[in-house]
Amino acid sequence: MNILSPSILAADFYRLGEQIREAEAAGADHLHIDVMDGMFVPSISFGLPVVSTLRKHTDMFFDVHLMIERPERYIEEFARCGADLINFHIEATQDVGGTIQKIRSLGKKVGITLKPATPAEAVKPYLELVDMVLVMTVEPGFGGQKLISHCLDKVRAVRSMAAELGLETDIEVDGGIVLDNVRQALDAGANVIVSGSAVFGGDISANVRAFREKMK
DSSP states (O other), rough: OEEEEEEEGSSSSGEEEEEHHHHHHHTTTTTEEEEEBBBSSSOOOOOHHHHHHHHTTOEEEEEEEEESSGGGGHHHHHHHHHSSEEEEEEGGGGGGGHHHHHHHTTOOOEEEHHHHHOOOGGGGGGGOOOOOOOSSSSSSOOOOOOOHHHHHHHHHHHHHHHHHTTTTOEEESSSSOOOTTHHHHHHHOEEEEEHHHHHHHSSSHHHHHHHHTTTT
16 A cells, blocks of 8 residues: 655644644645654754654654664653654664664564665665665755655665565655655655655645545
């Protein structure tokens, strides 16, 4: 199943609750929540209080993307705040296996993320342990960037590795995804689409419906 996961990094924070409700009503499946610490990536975004507050007002599936150093330090807190899936960067921890186990032990789904320069083969030892692989199609840390097209080759590679293992792993793409290229990402093997500006910029309901149509 193809899933649309709008990134609230591109939302109007003054109207955040209202815009999330509009996206949900229009047919968005998940909510992508980017957590940045100013260390693993240059930017700082939002953290535990935002996730906890939003959880009180929506039943949407929370896809929490941790762009932070040593994510294992905060797994329990994000699980308690309402994350449904916790996605962490393979480059951000020296204990990938332990971090996966920690997320799983808390009853949450597990995602593992690759930056553009990290090869697809890096996730192969963990494919049978995770629910999702997130392939970053821009350098993480800033919204509004253009898709790095060669990253779609990595999507193909991860999909091929999963198929060889008989897995139906979700493959998510995040960065520069717009209506004009979403089909390319899907054709490469992605089935979870993150988009920020192309959803929250302008008419949110119309944007979500347009993505849903392209993603059929």
